[in-house]
C-alpha cells in the first residue's frame with residue numbers, strides 16, 4: 001500500500017482528512033506536526049474514531065534535514081497533503097517574519113523533498129483569502145486574486161505562486177491548490193474538532209465557546225450591511241466535506257485524471273449564510289438561545305463572499321453535502337465533549 005504524508009496532521013483540517021483517508025483504506029498515512037498549534041492527543045482521537053493508529057513525527061518542517069529523514073524512512077510515499085502552517089491573521093500582522101519564515105520554509109522544504117524522492121502528488125491548503133474583497137459573486141477560480149490584507153493571507157497567495165513556478169520546472173511533481181472558504185464544524189461523533197489555542201477569531205468556535213460560558217456574549221460586527229438581514233454573508237463549509245475533497249483530489253492526481261500539472265479548485269458550499277442565520281442555526285441545533293449583541297462594523301470585513309465550487313464538482317466529483325445545521329450540531333457536540341473531558 002502506498003503512503004500519504006499529511007503535514008499538520010494533528011491540526012483541525014489535517015486530522016479530519018486523516019480520518020477520511022483511513023476510512024477510505026487505500027493508503028497508509030503518516031503525519032508530520034511539530035504541535036505548535038495542536039497536541040498529540042489528536043492521534044488518540046483519530047484512533048478512537050477509526051480504530052487505526054497512525055504515527056506523528058513531531059518535527060519542524062522548516063528543518064530540511066529532519067524532513068528529508070522522514071522521506072528517506074518512507075520510500076513508499078506517493079503523496080503529500082500539506083496543511084502545516086501558522087494561520088492566525090492578527091498574529092501574522094504583529095509578527096510577519098515568523099509567518100513568512102514558517103509558511104514559506106515549510107512549503108519549500110516539502111517541495112524539495114518531493115522532487116528529490118520523486119513523491120508525485122502534492123495538495124496545498126490555500127484559502128479564499130487570495131481573492132481579497134471581491135465584489136463579483138459567486139467567486140470562481142477565474143476571479144482575480146488581489147493583494148493580501150495580512151502577512152498570513154500573503155503566505156497563501158505567494159505560496160500558490162511558489163507552487164505554480166516550481167511545478168512548471170519539476171520533473172517529478174504535480175500539484176493541486178485547494179482554496180477553502182470557511183471550514184467549520186467537527187466530526188459527527190463529536191470526538192474530534194477545532195481546538196483554538198487562543199480566543200477564537202472565527203464565528204463558529206466563538207459561538208460554541210460563548211454558549212458554553214467560556215467567552216462573553218457574541219458581538220455581531222455590523223447589522224446594517226446591504227444584505228437580506230443586515231449581517232455579513234460567508235460561505236461556511238463542513239470540515240468533513242473539506243476532508244473528503246482532499247481524498248478525492250489525491251485520487252484525481254493519483255489516477256492521472258488531471259489535465260494540467262498544477263490546478264486550483266475552490267472548496268465552498270456555494271451558499272452564503274448570514275451571521276444571524278448562523279446564530280439561528282446554532283440555536284436550533286443546540287436547543288438553546290444564544291446571547292449576542294450587534295456592534296459596529298469591523299474594519300476590513302467584506303460584506304459578502306461565497307464560492308462557485310462547480311469546478312470541483314465537475315473534475316473531482318466533489319460537492320459539499322453538510323448543511324449549516326449539521327455544522328452547528330457537530331461543533332456543539334464537540335464543545336460538549338471538550339467540557340466533559342476537562
Ligand SMILES: NC(=O)c1ccc[n+]([C@@H]2O[C@H](COP(=O)([O-])OP(=O)(O)OC[C@H]3O[C@@H](n4cnc5c(N)ncnc54)[C@H](O)[C@@H]3O)[C@@H](O)[C@H]2O)c1
Nearest residue numbers: 008011012013033034035036037038060061084085125127
Ligand atoms: N481553518 C481555516 O479556517 C482555514 C481556512 C483556509 C485555509 N486554511 C489552511 O488550512 C491549513 C490547515 O488549517 P487548520 O485550521 O487545520 O490549522 P491548524 O493550526 O489546526 O493545523 C495546522 C497544523 O500545522 C502544524 N504546524 C505549523 N507549522 C508547522 C511546522 N513548521 N512544522 C510542523 N508542523 C507545523 C501546527 O502544529 C498545526 O497542528 C493551514 O495551511 C491553513 O492556513 C485554514
